Amino acid sequence: MNAGRLAFDSSPLNYIARAGQLSLLGKLVAGNDCVITRAVEDELLRGASKYAQLYQISTQEWIRVVDDSSMTFLELFSEYHARLGGGGHNIGESATLAYAELHGLTACIDDRSARRHGQERGVKLTGTLELVCQGIRANVVAEAEAVRVVDLLRDHEAFLPCDGSAFLDWARSEGLLS
Amino acid sequence: MADEQAWIEVGARIAASRRARGLSQEDLAGKVGLERTAITKIEVGRRHVNSLELVRLAEVLGRPLQSLVSDPPTSIVSRRAAASGGRDDQATDFAIEDVARDLQVLVDVRALSANPAKGSLRPIVPGEEGWGPEEAAAKARSLIGVDAKSPVHHLASKVERAGLFAYSLALGNASSDGSYAEIDGIGVAVVNGEIDPGRRRLTLAHELGHHLFGDAYSVDWGTDTSTTERALDAFAGFLLLPRAGLDDRWEELRADYAARQSAIIISAEFRVSWGAALRHLRYYDRITRDEKTLLESRSPTRADYLECGVRIYEELQSPYIPTGVAAAAIRAYRSHRISAERVITMLRGQVHIDELPARDEIPLESLRGDLQ
Numbered sequence: 001m002n003a004g005r006l007a008f009d010s011s012p013l014n015y016i017a018r019a020g021q022l023s024l025l026g027k028l029v030a031g032n033d034c035v036i037t038r039a040v041e042d043e044l045l046r047g048a049s050k051y052a053q054l055y056q057i058s059t060q061e062w063i064r065v066v067d068d069s070s071m072t073f074l075e076l077f078s079e080y081h082a083r084l085g086g087g088g089h090n091i092g093e094s095a096t097l098a099y100a101e102l103h104g105l106t107a108c109i110d111d112r113s114a115r116r117h118g119q120e121r122g123v124k125l126t127g128t129l130e131l132v133c134q135g136i137r138a139n140v141v142a143e144a145e146a147v148r149v150v151d152l153l154r155d156h157e158a159f160l161p162c163d164g165s166a167f168l169d170w171a172r173s174e175g176l177l178s
Numbered sequence: 179m180a181d182e183q184a185w186i187e188v189g190a191r192i193a194a195s196r197r198a199r200g201l202s203q204e205d206l207a208g209k210v211g212l213e214r215t216a217i218t219k220i221e222v223g224r225r226h227v228n229s230l231e232l233v234r235l236a237e238v239l240g241r242p243l244q245s246l247v248s249d250p251p252t253s254i255v256s257r258r259a260a261a262s263g264g265r266d267d268q269a270t271d272f273a274i275e276d277v278a279r280d281l282q283v284l285v286d287v288r289a290l291s292a293n294p295a296k297g298s299l300r301p302i303v304p305g306e307e308g309w310g311p312e313e314a315a316a317k318a319r320s321l322i323g324v325d326a327k328s329p330v331h332h333l334a335s336k337v338e339r340a341g342l343f344a345y346s347l348a349l350g351n352a353s354s355d356g357s358y359a360e361i362d363g364i365g366v367a368v369v370n371g372e373i374d375p376g377r378r379r380l381t382l383a384h385e386l387g388h389h390l391f392g393d394a395y396s397v398d399w400g401t402d403t404s405t406t407e408r409a410l411d412a413f414a415g416f417l418l419l420p421r422a423g424l425d426d427r428w429e430e431l432r433a434d435y436a437a438r439q440s441a442i443i444i445s446a447e448f449r450v451s452w453g454a455a456l457r458h459l460r461y462y463d464r465i466t467r468d469e470k471t472l473l474e475s476r477s478p479t480r481a482d483y484l485e486c487g488v489r490i491y492e493e494l495q496s497p498y499i500p501t502g503v504a505a506a507a508i509r510a511y512r513s514h515r516i517s518a519e520r521v522i523t524m525l526r527g528q529v530h531i532d533e534l535p536a537r538d539e540i541p542l543e544s545l546r547g548d549l550q
Contacts, residue, residue: 039229069228071184071247077229078243082283086519088237093517095229112514112537 005033007100008063009109010043010092012128015158017053021149026062028135035066035105039095066099073102083117090114097123110159128153129160129167133176143168186223191246193221195239198268210234241272242279242523250275251282251361270354273347274368280524281343281361281503287515289506292363293341295321299390311409315416318390327423329448333379334494337367338502342389344382346371346498347526356381358388365389371496376451378494383414418450419458428464437469439486442478446488452477497526504528512537 006029013036016025036044041058048054057063080094093114100107106124108131109115118125132149135141141149151164162170171177196206203221207214210231219225227235236243284290299314299321316326322336330336334344342365349370355377356369367385369378387410424444431440445455453474460470483490504525511521511534518531 037229039233042230067228069226071181071188074188074227074229074232074247078232078247081243082279083287083515083520084517085243086517086521086523088233089519090517091229091233111517113511113517116514 005103005105006035006126007066007096007103007105007107008034008036008040009096009107009111009114010036010040010047011158012108012110013040013044013057014047014051014054015153015156016128017057018051018156019149019152019158020053021152022056022060024135024141024149025131026060027140028131029062030140032062034063035099036063037092037095037099038065038067040092041065043092068099068102073098076102080117084111084114097121100124112159128158129162129171130176132167133171136171136177182223185226188227188247189221189223192235192239194268195241195246195272196221198272199239201239206235206238209238242276244279245272245276251278267354269349269352270357270368270370273345273349274357274359274366277345277347277366277368278359278361280507281364281366283516283520283524284503284506284510285362285364287510289510289515290364290503293339295340296342296360296363296365296389311412312416312421314387314391315413315420318386318413318417319420321390322386326420327426329423330383330418331449331491332493333382333418333449334498335501337382337386337389338500340386340390341365342367342386343500343503344369344385344494344498345500346378346494346496348372348496356385358385360389369494371494371498374451375490375492375494376445376449376454379418379449380411380414380451380454382494383417384410386417387413415454415458419448419454421462423448424458424462424464428459428462435486437465438473438476438478441465441473442482442486443488445478446483446486446490449491449493497528499525499528508535514538 013025016022044054044057058065076098077094080097081091084090084094084097093109093111096107096109097114097118099105100118101121101123106126107118108126108128109118110127115125115127129150132141132146136143136146147164147167149164150160150162150167154160154163168177196203201209203217204214207217210217211234212231216225220227232243232246236246239246281290299317318340319326319330322330322339324330324336334346337344341363345366345368347368347370349368349372351372353370353372355373356367358365358367360366365385365388367382367389369381369385371378373381384407427444427447428440431443435443441452441455441459444459445452448455456465456470456473459465460467465473480490507516507521507524508529510516511518514537516524518534521534522529522531
């Protein structure tokens, strides 16, 4: 992938970490500036009390935590929260989209509602499967390995549009491998 | 600095929400896990809050995040004072503001749209006490699909036919009876669920008046809001207790029952308070002033109603979420326009997250657009 700036939501990191694929993710996004917001860090830390693998995310050198407490950010964040949030839930998605919109990053999000709203507001988006496809194109990961990873992610409750066996056909038909 | 002013406003909104919930700075500090001095500084805009603190504050204050950082989407058109005299209008204002935000989201995702019935009635002209409101009420009955005589049951469902969405929420004894607001041509009313059932319906009928007369009333009536409110109270009474219906029913009942029993049955059938039933019976000249005074002195008990073979059916019990809003919220969720958590907050916990329907499957093809 070309050098860019990526803001990760908690769910892609959550199931990638639980599937033990953080080092692969590191390779997939090599050369990018990767960030998570404080809200996402908070969600991951809370999730870590259930899934200890999530602690490994904070030890990845290629990810850094960003904190924006400007009024503009809070306004954007609360606008996203009005569609996506529910009290203290789904904070990460709203914060990720707000940060990506404000600072011109690409948001890495898999959730449908969040993607839909981000897209409406002109936020550049990517998701777990797109990153894997880019990795195949850049010869960072082999097709067979990619299929295995997609299945692993699904086993860890990732909401992905297809399983491993359908993944390559899907990706080809989407033109994501050429 | 514009930002400095914005932080002062955030602080003021937090302070107002805290007071409306009856919390001290100390209480709030304890619940959100901050020092009391931090709350003091936040409330005057001298300490900024980060996203996580904002979330905690909104949760504890029971308000949407946006309500703490930005102005409400709409101005509140009406607020009906509590008869008790005690007023805590802040709670009422916040309640209508927060439901208005929910509706704004549903309008933005095109799950809800305005109904042409709104603003369709000629305003009641002041000075026409009696005739104006009564005529308007007759027209309103036909707009909400009720004939000239029948009691209006399930008022909240009926007013939706005219594009008014009615909530009943527990706002406390000291709050206003109800309020009305408009969002992009859609009407929304919040009725205080803690007042008597009869008064809840009367309040909603009053808010229907605000909805149907549109903006015209403020032009016609200028700033004399008390005249407006009085005319709408009259309208509400006529809507629930129409002359033709009461006349006929009174005749029938009086053939078999004494005046008191007849009035009890009328108040139960028309689902209005004892006082409202007597007021209208007097107005239509069915009882004398002395009879009214006598009947008023002894309000019927639940046993009195049962003895007459009728039951009190309580409409608008809190929390009541308008059916049309609930349907729109679930549709918006199903088509991935709002999150599951957001629907649950919009439905005020009336539906559990596990009860939500399966979402529309997205054909892989349709993903193409947002993957590239």
